[in-house]
Amino acid sequence: MPELRQDLVRGNWVLIATDTALKPRDFPMHKNGVKFSSTNNFCPFCEGNEAYTTSELASLRENGSLPDSPGWLIRTITNKYSGFRLEGELRIIEDRIYQSCNGLGQHEVIIETPEHGVEFHHFSREKIGTVLQMLKERYNVLARDERVKYIQIYKNRGLLAGASLEHSHSQILALPMLPNSLRGIGDYYGKNRRCLLCDVLEEEKKEGKRIIKEEENFVVLCPYASRFPYETWIIPRRHNAHFGDISQGELISLSSILFAFLRVMVAYLNDPAYNMVIISAPLNTGDAAGYHWYLEIIPRLLINSGVEITTGIYMNPVAPEIAAHMFRERMSKEPF
Amino acid sequence: MPELRQDLVRGNWVLIATDTALKPRDFPMHKNGVKFSSTNNFCPFCEGNEAYTTSELASLRENGSLPDSPGWLIRTITNKYSGFRLEGELRIIEDRIYQSCNGLGQHEVIIETPEHGVEFHHFSREKIGTVLQMLKERYNVLARDERVKYIQIYKNRGLLAGASLEHSHSQILALPMLPNSLRGIGDYYGKNRRCLLCDVLEEEKKEGKRIIKEEENFVVLCPYASRFPYETWIIPRRHNAHFGDISQGELISLSSILFAFLRVMVAYLNDPAYNMVIISAPLNTGDAAGYHWYLEIIPRLLINSGVEITTGIYMNPVAPEIAAHMFRERMSKEPF
Numbered sequence: 001m002p003e004l005r006q007d008l009v010r011g012n013w014v015l016i017a018t019d020t021a022l023k024p025r026d027f028p029m030h031k032n033g034v035k036f037s038s039t040n041n042f043c044p045f046c047e048g049n050e051a052y053t054t055s056e057l058a059s060l061r062e063n064g065s066l067p068d069s070p071g072w073l074i075r076t077i078t079n080k081y082s083g084f085r086l087e088g089e090l091r092i093i094e095d096r097i098y099q100s101c102n103g104l105g106q107h108e109v110i111i112e113t114p115e116h117g118v119e120f121h122h123f124s125r126e127k128i129g130t131v132l133q134m135l136k137e138r139y140n141v142l143a144r145d146e147r148v149k150y151i152q153i154y155k156n157r158g159l160l161a162g163a164s165l166e167h168s169h170s171q172i173l174a175l176p177m178l179p180n181s182l183r184g185i186g187d188y189y190g191k192n193r194r195c196l197l198c199d200v201l202e203e204e205k206k207e208g209k210r211i212i213k214e215e216e217n218f219v220v221l222c223p224y225a226s227r228f229p230y231e232t233w234i235i236p237r238r239h240n241a242h243f244g245d246i247s248q249g250e251l252i253s254l255s256s257i258l259f260a261f262l263r264v265m266v267a268y269l270n271d272p273a274y275n276m277v278i279i280s281a282p283l284n285t286g287d288a289a290g291y292h293w294y295l296e297i298i299p300r301l302l303i304n305s306g307v308e309i310t311t312g313i314y315m316n317p318v319a320p321e322i323a324a325h326m327f328r329e330r331m332s333k334e335p336f
Numbered sequence: 337m338p339e340l341r342q343d344l345v346r347g348n349w350v351l352i353a354t355d356t357a358l359k360p361r362d363f364p365m366h367k368n369g370v371k372f373s374s375t376n377n378f379c380p381f382c383e384g385n386e387a388y389t390t391s392e393l394a395s396l397r398e399n400g401s402l403p404d405s406p407g408w409l410i411r412t413i414t415n416k417y418s419g420f421r422l423e424g425e426l427r428i429i430e431d432r433i434y435q436s437c438n439g440l441g442q443h444e445v446i447i448e449t450p451e452h453g454v455e456f457h458h459f460s461r462e463k464i465g466t467v468l469q470m471l472k473e474r475y476n477v478l479a480r481d482e483r484v485k486y487i488q489i490y491k492n493r494g495l496l497a498g499a500s501l502e503h504s505h506s507q508i509l510a511l512p513m514l515p516n517s518l519r520g521i522g523d524y525y526g527k528n529r530r531c532l533l534c535d536v537l538e539e540e541k542k543e544g545k546r547i548i549k550e551e552e553n554f555v556v557l558c559p560y561a562s563r564f565p566y567e568t569w570i571i572p573r574r575h576n577a578h579f580g581d582i583s584q585g586e587l588i589s590l591s592s593i594l595f596a597f598l599r600v601m602v603a604y605l606n607d608p609a610y611n612m613v614i615i616s617a618p619l620n621t622g623d624a625a626g627y628h629w630y631l632e633i634i635p636r637l638l639i640n641s642g643v644e645i646t647t648g649i650y651m652n653p654v655a656p657e658i659a660a661h662m663f664r665e666r667m668s669k670e671p672f
Binding site: 004005006007008009010011012013014015016017022024025027034081082096097098150152154155156159160161162163171173175179180181182183184185187188196199200203223224225226227229268269270272275276277279296298300301302303304305306307308309310311312313314315316317318319320 | 340341342343344345346347348349350351352353358360361363370417418432433434486488490491492495496497498499507509511515516517518519520521523524532535536539559560561562563565604605606608611612613615632634636637638639640641642643644645646647648649650651652653654655656
């Protein structure tokens with residue numbers, strides 16, 4: 001059974017696989033290069049290879065096809081390499097100076113398409129909408145479990161964004177605690193009794209220079225303290241703590257924005273690796289005040305160096321005002 | 337003039353280059369690959385190319401050769417791409433909800449050898465000692481400036497450790513504040529009135545299973561909450577806040593340990609990219625109580641994914657007990 005251990009220097013938790021260990025040759029990287037682990041052209045996420053994954057938890061299927069067989073459009077399974085299990089209760093173990101707990105949680109993979117090589121930024125608006133709908137449904141299923149305190153939705157596109165498989169997929173991780181790194185939102189509310197993201201929207205609309213696009217339900221912008229070059233946030237105008245409460249109208253809007261923005265971003269940045277993450281409120285704790293869900297898009301153009309790993313101080317060579325200007329110009333030419 | 341901006345979601349600071357911006361084509365990465373920026377075989381760090389760098393701040397030279405000319409063994413220059421300048425005072429600017437400050441600090445590069453392709457883990461014990469001596473001297477010069485509140489020493493080896501040049505070098509970054517991510521050490525002292533690293537040493541010596549090597553002045557171990565596979569810490573036995581106060585005996589010991597350990601690590605992990613960082617105490621603040629300098633070695637075998645970037649919760653597939661066992665066996669066969 002894997003465990004979460006507290007890093008006393010940094011305050012955060014680390015998931016440690018205590019049963020099995022990867023051997024040095026199992027890692028995809030060497031000093032200057034990286035490769036996908038499945039080099040023999042076999043992909044467990046392709047249609048027809050359902051037997052090579054864990055059983056599906058949910059799927060969108062045509063023609064009454066059976067679970068774990070071909071005929072699906074989207075398929076959600078358990079991440080079989082993850083140590084998280086949503087079984088039993090949280091057990092915090094104090095071992096003199098150290099603290100650990102069991103890996104209570106759930107880690108799911110959403111295989112977004114049966115077709116290998118068709119990527120999220122190639123999808124139609126409608127297809128993006130069905131992926132978002134699946135993410136919303138899985139979020140809400142997991143959020144109902146009282147043991148789940150936070151849900152992280154994320155997508156790794158490309159090896160240099162941390163993907164281990166090329167086939168287009170997203171992931172959902174349900175955790176037994178709110179990660180430390182997101183406490184700033186709650187701290188801001190504690191100090192100001194105002195929602196940080198609502199205040200950011202108000203401030204940015206006044207300034208204008210970091211805004212890429214405004215539409216009915218969302219504002220797209222490069223954040224004031226962008227950690228990564230061309231980092232972009234998509235913030236819903238409506239104050240709403242949980243991604244799971246996204247409305248149908250918002251979901252359609254978000255699909256259109258992602259459809260247009262990702263095409264612009266991928267073309268302008270020369271097909272980069274990227275992450276998409278949805279930051280949402282703590283669950284089942286009574287501490288959601290001041291949280292407001294939003295989506296971050298992070299092109300991975302630089303590798304974190306020793307200074308970023310250690311200090312958490314990022315060095316970003318592209319000011320968000322410049323990044324927003326570049327994207328704004330290109331987005332204005334897109335049909336929307 | 338570049339600026340540091342506070343990230344309100346995460347609490348940390350980000351250095352933003354506000355003058356110039358890298359163009360998408362200037363970045364070394366694409367979706368699955370990465371390359372060094374100097375592809376035309378010209379290296380500004382090689383002997384004879386001194387005119388292509390900033391003027392040297394310090395050097396170790398033979399034969400009375402002149403500054404910024406050939407004849408050096410180690411050479412320290414300003415990082416010319418960095419925005420940090422140790423000029424004037426810290427100016428904190430409040431702009432409604434946002435906070436920024438000027439990039440007050442100094443960023444130096446230590447070119448460790450005139451020979452391209454000879455890496456830190458190829459150096460003799462004596463050569464490693466002269467690099468550590470230079471790092472100590474530069475640390476102490478910068479620490480005397482009252483405006484400097486923290487100094488981060490770090491080394492990026494390989495593109496996948498964030499290096500932009502291949503030629504062996506280390507860096508020193510003097511900052512106007514203590515990074516948030518290191519506050520855990522001070523918090524531990526505030527709560528327990530004990531040094532975290534002294535307590536870690538005591539605890540680990542009792543347990544033994546995460547220790548790689550013990551010698552007179554240092555203990556080498558894989559930390560309890562290792563964020564990265566095969567993460568290794570070298571901790572001085574003597575409680576001492578600042579790396580700049582390392583004794584001559586400790587410096588010689590540390591050179592021998594690095595000489596032996598890095599050869600074992602590089603061979604066992606198949607020539608990985610890696611970072612070395614020295615974590616030391618806050619400076620010129622009166623808040624150094626409970627800090628105890630130590631060195632971290634981080635092989636970069638995995639790329640951080642969306643979940644690590646967002647939540648700060650690392651997933652480590654190699655338990656530190658297993659990593660320590662592998663290294664301990666191999667270190668026991670090394671002449672020491």
